[in-house]
Amino acid sequence: MEQKEFQLHDVVEMKKSHPCxxxxxxxxxxxxxxxIKCEGCGHSVLIxxxxxxxKMKKVLKKHEE
Incomplete structure (x- = not known):
């Protein structure tokens, strides 16, 4: 299985969008x-x-120090 790379404070795209x-x-x-916290409405979810x-599709924005 291909390992997806993600770090803290990255912005990611999920397979399903948020109801907002x-x-x-x-x-x-x-x-x-x-x-994770929704960038649209600010709701946060723990998974x-x-x-x-x-459920993660891809990293949209990498977090730079």
Whole structure:
């Protein structure tokens, strides 16, 4: 399985868009679970890492230090 590269504060695109219409999510916490925040309405969701890896489509914006 191909490993997707993502880091904290990257903006990612998920397979399903948020009910508010936006499909850009910012990774705001990483651990066993990953917390992502909708860039459209600011709602945040906590998902297990393996589910996140399956549901993530691509990284839209890399976080530069």
């Amino acid at each position: 219409g936006a499909n850009a999510w910012k990774i705001i916490r990483m651990g066993m679970d990953i917390r 297990p890492r393996r589910d996140f890896s399956k």
